[in-house]
Amino acid sequence: MIDLEIQFDANKYQEMIARAALFNADIEKAVNRAARRAADSGKAETKRQLAAEYTLPSTDIGKTIEVNQLSEGMQMRVFSSVQDILAFKGVKPKMPMPGSGRVIVEVKKGNKFTLERGFVGVLQKGQKKIGVYQRDEKKGNVLRKYHGPTTVGMFNANETVHNAAIDKIMETLDKRMIHELERLLNG
Numbered sequence: 309m310i311d312l313e314i315q316f317d318a319n320k321y322q323e324m325i326a327r328a329a330l331f332n333a334d335i336e337k338a339v340n341r342a343a344r345r346a347a348d349s350g351k352a353e354t355k356r357q358l359a360a361e362y363t364l365p366s367t368d369i370g371k372t373i374e375v376n377q378l379s380e381g382m383q384m385r386v387f388s389s390v391q392d393i394l395a396f397k398g399v400k401p402k403m404p405m406p407g408s409g410r411v412i413v414e415v416k417k418g419n420k421f422t423l424e425r426g427f428v429g430v431l432q433k434g435q436k437k438i439g440v441y442q443r444d445e446k447k448g449n450v451l452r453k454y455h456g457p458t459t460v461g462m463f464n465a466n467e468t469v470h471n472a473a474i475d476k477i478m479e480t481l482d483k484r485m486i487h488e489l490e491r492l493l494n495g
Contacts, residue, residue, distance in 0.1 A: 320482075324489040338492055342484035347375040347384045350477035354386070357469040358462050363398040363414055364391060372459040384477070386463050391456035393440045394428070404429040404438065411440055415456055423454070 325335055351373045359366040372388040393399055398414025404427070411426035426442040431451065440454045463469055 321485055321489060324486070324493070327493055335489075335492070338488035339485070342481055342488045344375070345484045346477045346481035349480040350384050350473045351375055353476035354384075354463065354469065354473045357466075357472050358459070360417075361466060361469065362416055362457075362462055363396045364456065364462075365395070365397065368395050369459060369462075384473075386460055388459035388461075390458055393454045393456045394438060396456055399428075399440065401428055411442075413440070413454070426454075 329335065351370070354373060355366040355369045358364070358369050368391070372386065374385050374387070376385060393413065393415070394402060396413075396415050398412075398417075398420065400412045401408060408427055409425060411423045411428060412420060413423060414420040423440070423442045425445070426440060428438060428440055430436070430438055431441065441451045442454065444450045444452055457465075
């Protein structure tokens, strides 16, 4: 799990905060609004960046990122268990196909590989969950189930995604703080 805490530098907006305080304006509410908007834009940027790198739909990525309110500021939390490999768009076939003998997998865009002796199916009776499996001849035909990476792993694996999210959060926080404080001053 990754926690990105969004804290703002009060010194940067000291003059505007002092003027707003003269009008008994609710400065804490303005800060929280700006931080919330910044965290939401960071979430959107993270989804956009990861969807550009991986074949996982952005809606599935978005389900693993949440924005929480802290006492001062916001927190964007990226969490996840392993992703179901069939959720990725680059897996073919998606449904069980008897006699197929191989599965083509593309988790990261542009990196396809083939699982020879792989198949898509359900292993236990009564189970509804379909999975991607491969027979391992070296271990006596043992079946190995494949999973996709976690969202946290995808987020940490690429520094540009992490940096883009932080940059977007800080850019939005600056814009929103100025907007919210001006709104308090101008009524």
